[in-house]
Amino acid sequence: MSDPVSAFNSLPRHARTFEDVPNDWIFTVRHVPVYPEADLIMLVNPTSRESRCEGPVELSKLMPRDYYGVIAQCLLSAFVSGLGTGEDRKKVAPWTWKTTEEKMAREVSGVLKALGVREELVDVGVADEEVKKVAEAQWRDVLGTLQRSVA
Secondary structure, eight states, X not given: OOOHHHHHHTSOBOSBOTTSSBOEEEEEEEXXXXXXXXXXXXXXXXXXXXXXXXXXXXXXXXXXXXXXXXXXXXXXXXXXXXXXXXXXXXXXXXXXEEESOHHHHHHHHHHHHHHTOOGGGSOOEEOOHHHHHHHHHHHHHHHHHHHHHHO
């Protein structure tokens, strides 16, 4: 299946991951201040602390409609290509997904619905403060790794 939406919609979906933790994900948009500057869409499972980044993309130059469309496409791509590394890549749809901002949740939900993502996955929630802190800590680790790699 070459269509990302069809591929995503065909993924199995379970409440718990293969590692037996909740299959809940938070996504955030992160700017990478390392040359060449760009943005990443970061996904984090707040229980397992597994994270993945999609991109780089240049979101700052996009109109709002396109901005949220790129985010939605990156999310679909992450799950379709599988989370994890190497032979351990697991191709499953999330049970839930949330983000850090109400507007982003609303806009990405609208894009997912317009794209034809299956009904139970068009609702994007807003993470609570504890989950936001986990995502922030994971981002600090990723950014530190990126900065050290170019130093």
